[in-house]
Amino acid sequence: MIRSVRRSLTALVSTLAVPAVAAYSAAQAPAPAAPTTVIRAARMVDPKSGNVMQNPVVVVQAGRITSVGANAAIPAGAKVIDLGNLTLLPGLIDAHTHLLQNYRGELGGDDPNMILTVTTMSTAKRALLGAKMGREDLEAGITTVRDLGNSGFGGDVALRDAINAGWVVGPRIRAATRALAAAGGQFGTVQPETQKIIEQEYAVVSTPDEARRAVRQAFYDGADLIKVIVNTGPRVVSLDEMKAIVEEAHRVGRTVAAHAIGDTATRIAAEAGVTSIEHAYTVPDEVLRMMAQKGIYLVPTDYPAEFYVDAFASSSLTPEQKRQQLEGAKGFAQSSAARLMRAVRAGVKVAFGSDEYYDTPGRTRGQASLLTLQAYQEAGMSPLEVLRAATVNSATLLGWGERIGSIEAGKLADIIAVDGDPLKDVKDLQHVRFVMKGGEVIKGAAVKE
Numbered sequence: 001m002i003r004s005v006r007r008s009l010t011a012l013v014s015t016l017a018v019p020a021v022a023a024y025s026a027a028q029a030p031a032p033a034a035p036t037t038v039i040r041a042a043r044m045v046d047p048k049s050g051n052v053m054q055n056p057v058v059v060v061q062a063g064r065i066t067s068v069g070a071n072a073a074i075p076a077g078a079k080v081i082d083l084g085n086l087t088l089l090p091g092l093i094d095a096h097t098h099l100l101q102n103y104r105g106e107l108g109g110d111d112p113n114m115i116l117t118v119t120t121m122s123t124a125k126r127a128l129l130g131a132k133m134g135r136e137d138l139e140a141g142i143t144t145v146r147d148l149g150n151s152g153f154g155g156d157v158a159l160r161d162a163i164n165a166g167w168v169v170g171p172r173i174r175a176a177t178r179a180l181a182a183a184g185g186q187f188g189t190v191q192p193e194t195q196k197i198i199e200q201e202y203a204v205v206s207t208p209d210e211a212r213r214a215v216r217q218a219f220y221d222g223a224d225l226i227k228v229i230v231n232t233g234p235r236v237v238s239l240d241e242m243k244a245i246v247e248e249a250h251r252v253g254r255t256v257a258a259h260a261i262g263d264t265a266t267r268i269a270a271e272a273g274v275t276s277i278e279h280a281y282t283v284p285d286e287v288l289r290m291m292a293q294k295g296i297y298l299v300p301t302d303y304p305a306e307f308y309v310d311a312f313a314s315s316s317l318t319p320e321q322k323r324q325q326l327e328g329a330k331g332f333a334q335s336s337a338a339r340l341m342r343a344v345r346a347g348v349k350v351a352f353g354s355d356e357y358y359d360t361p362g363r364t365r366g367q368a369s370l371l372t373l374q375a376y377q378e379a380g381m382s383p384l385e386v387l388r389a390a391t392v393n394s395a396t397l398l399g400w401g402e403r404i405g406s407i408e409a410g411k412l413a414d415i416i417a418v419d420g421d422p423l424k425d426v427k428d429l430q431h432v433r434f435v436m437k438g439g440e441v442i443k444g445a446a447v448k449e
């Protein structure tokens with residue numbers, strides 16, 4: 001009652017008073033210039049050119065970078081963030097995240113975890129989990145992510161919008177909503193009576209028409225891009241269906257990320273002309289050549305061998321079982337490394353994607369995700385190539401090449417700082433000391449007024 005009276009009064013006041021006030025402000029008192037922040041540090045790496053600037057001065061206003069220069073003059077009245085001996089870099093971009101799930105290794109892999117997550121967690125609860133995971137990414141230096149499904153019904157869109165509205169602190173998000181997939185999505189065995197849970201995570205398509213319908217529905221649901229699971233075991237989305245998906249997305253200027261592993265699925269994805277192929281742990285040279293020729297990105301979701309063992313450590317294993325587990329992980333990491341270098345040699349563009357979705361004891365989500373960069377370096381990519389994968393390349397893949405991915409005038413002020421020299425060893429990125437997103441300091445700064 002009281003509230004409704006107040007609402008009517010507010011409405012009355014708005015209609016009468018606000019236009020007059022607004023007109024007055026516009027004519028008489030131009031808005032004061034936004035406060036200026038300046039970041040200084042010992043050096044700045046530009047992943048695009050590979051150049052290092054000494055004593056950079058980065059000027060930030062209203063969330064954007066307005067100028068960058070070595071030893072440049074500091075504008076009067078600016079707030080100065082002096083980062084001393086640190087090195088500046090653009091904020092990192094993870095092109096393959098799943099912020100709304102956090103699986104537990106001890107449950108025995110993806111199948112039981114997925115069923116437990118979907119049947120016991122509401123989408124609302126998962127969005128709140130996503131807020132925690134997103135914050136951990138941001139604090140580790142990941143200022144933008146492309147979140148690729150497994151988010152319930154619209155949970156990723158809700159998180160993206162909440163972050164944009166300033167309700168919670170997290171990275172910029174490009175959201176995929178439910179992934180399109182063949183029968184069953186990525187679920188293991190689920191009995192017929194309970195298969196309805198599959199719709200929570202996947203839009204199952206069985207014909208090109210269903211594929212078109214699912215793409216349009218995803219955009220209606222708020223998707224920025226489309227994610228397709230091309231294959232899960234013997235269930236494969238056909239080439240005709242993939243072509244329909246790509247055509248529908250491209251018609252409205254959107255992109256398609258394709259999960260594909262093995263000869264058949266990677267070939268279908270590349271022939272259909274997707275924007276990126278995720279994982280591709282096995283992929284023939286012929287498909288890599290097609291990817292290079294069509295400009296299709298590879299998002300290699302790789303980890304150092306030791307990580308697989310840490311993440312799935314179980315105290316119940318005998319020493320011999322542990323040894324076998326490490327051997328298996330080493331073999332997998334080596335084969336992933338070999339295919340990454342085949343892709344690089346074939347001229348395929350690489351973008352950083354962690355595909356991290358397990359709880360990792362001793363590491364935050366962001367810290368665990370950055371181990372992927374270490375895996376690229378251990379595979380044989382130069383630190384500069386790795387930095388490009390995690391900045392300019394990911395930015396372009398996300399369709400945000402003009403907004404993020406480098407520290408340049410006009411771009412959003414997404415800036416991180418680290419000790420050491422990441423051009424010598426990207427492991428230095430695992431201890432980010434300072435994070436700014438859109439001009440807002442998220443982590444660590446010695447501020448001099």
Ligand SMILES: [Zn+2]
Binds near residue numbers: 096098148
């Ligand atoms: Zn994934």
